[in-house]
Amino acid sequence: MSNSSEAPCDEDAQPERKPGRVTREVRFGLAELAADEERAGGWFLRVNDIAQSYVDLEDPSHLELDYMRYLACAIDAREPAAAPLDVVHIGGGAGTFPRYLAAVRPGSRHLVIEADEALAEFVDLHLGLRAVPGVELRIGDGLAEIATLAADSADLLVADAFEGLRIAPGITGAEFTAQVARVLRPDGIYLLNLIGSGRGLDAIRAVFPHRVLVDGDVFAGYVGNRVLAASRVPLPLDALHRIASQAWPPTRVSPDAGE
Numbered sequence: 001m002s003n004s005s006e007a008p009c010d011e012d013a014q015p016e017r018k019p020g021r022v023t024r025e026v027r028f029g030l031a032e033l034a035a036d037e038e039r040a041g042g043w044f045l046r047v048n049d050i051a052q053s054y055v056d057l058e059d060p061s062h063l064e065l066d067y068m069r070y071l072a073c074a075i076d077a078r079e080p081a082a083a084p085l086d087v088v089h090i091g092g093g094a095g096t097f098p099r100y101l102a103a104v105r106p107g108s109r110h111l112v113i114e115a116d117e118a119l120a121e122f123v124d125l126h127l128g129l130r131a132v133p134g135v136e137l138r139i140g141d142g143l144a145e146i147a148t149l150a151a152d153s154a155d156l157l158v159a160d161a162f163e164g165l166r167i168a169p170g171i172t173g174a175e176f177t178a179q180v181a182r183v184l185r186p187d188g189i190y191l192l193n194l195i196g197s198g199r200g201l202d203a204i205r206a207v208f209p210h211r212v213l214v215d216g217d218v219f220a221g222y223v224g225n226r227v228l229a230a231s232r233v234p235l236p237l238d239a240l241h242r243i244a245s246q247a248w249p250p251t252r253v254s255p256d257a258g259e
Contacts, residue, residue, distance in 0.1 A: 075189065
C-alpha cells in the first residue's frame with residue numbers, strides 16, 4: 001500500500017547478521033527476523049520493532065500470534081474441512097497464513113500481494129516464501145493489483161495490510177471493498193485483520209450482509225487485534241462457535257452489528 005513517508009531502500013543493501021537475527025532496511029522501516037529461542041524452526045518478523053508475523057518452518061500449522069488463530073478459526077469452519085481453496089492475500093508479511101493453509105488444506109493456490117518489495121525479498125531469502133506450495137508472490141499495491149484479478153476467482157480473500165499500527169489506506173473503503181466482492185465467488189469469505197473497535201467499516205457492511213468478529217475479547221477493555229469475517233451468504237456459525245469454544249487462548253465469535 002502507499003505510504004507518504006517511505007523509508008529509503010537500497011536494493012544493494014546487505015542485511016545485518018547476528019546469531020539468530022538478521023535485519024534489513026525495507027520500504028516502511030527496519031525489518032528484523034529473529035529466531036525463537038524456545039521453539040526450533042520458529043521465527044519472528046518485526047518491522048520498526050512492531051511484531052508483524054511469526055512462522056514455524058518445521059510446523060506451519062502452529063500459529064503463535066493470536067490474530068492468526070482468529071483467521072484460522074474463521075476459515076477452519078468452512079466445509080469440506082481439508083478442501084483446497086483459491087486464496088488472495090493482501091499483505092504478505094512472513095507468509096504465515098499461506099503456510100498454514102498449505103499445511104491444512106493441501107492443494108490450495110495462493111496469490112500473495114505485497115507492497116514492500118524489499119520486505120518480500122528479505123522474507124523469501126531467509127524463510128523461503130516462494131517455496132511454499134501453491135504460492136505466487138506479486139509485488140504491488142493491493143488497491144491496484146486487486147483490480148487486475150478475474151471476477152469470481154477466489155474462495156477466500158485475506159486483507160492483512162498495515163503501516164505500523166494502522167490499516168493501510170483504502171483497505172476499508174468502498175472502492176477496495178467493491179473489488180473484493182467482485183473477485184470473491186458468491187460463497188466466498190472476506191477476512192480482514194483489524195485493531196481496535198472496528199469503526200469505519202460502513203463500506204464493508206453495505207456489501208457483505210453476513211459478518212462476525214473473531215477475537216479474544218473475553219475480558220473487559222480488550223483493544224487488540226480482531227478479525228472480521230464477512231460474506232454474501234450465511235457463515236457457518238455453528239462450526240465457528242464450536243471451534244472457538246475449543247480454542248486456547250480463549251476465542252470469541254460475536255455478531256458485527258455495526259457502530
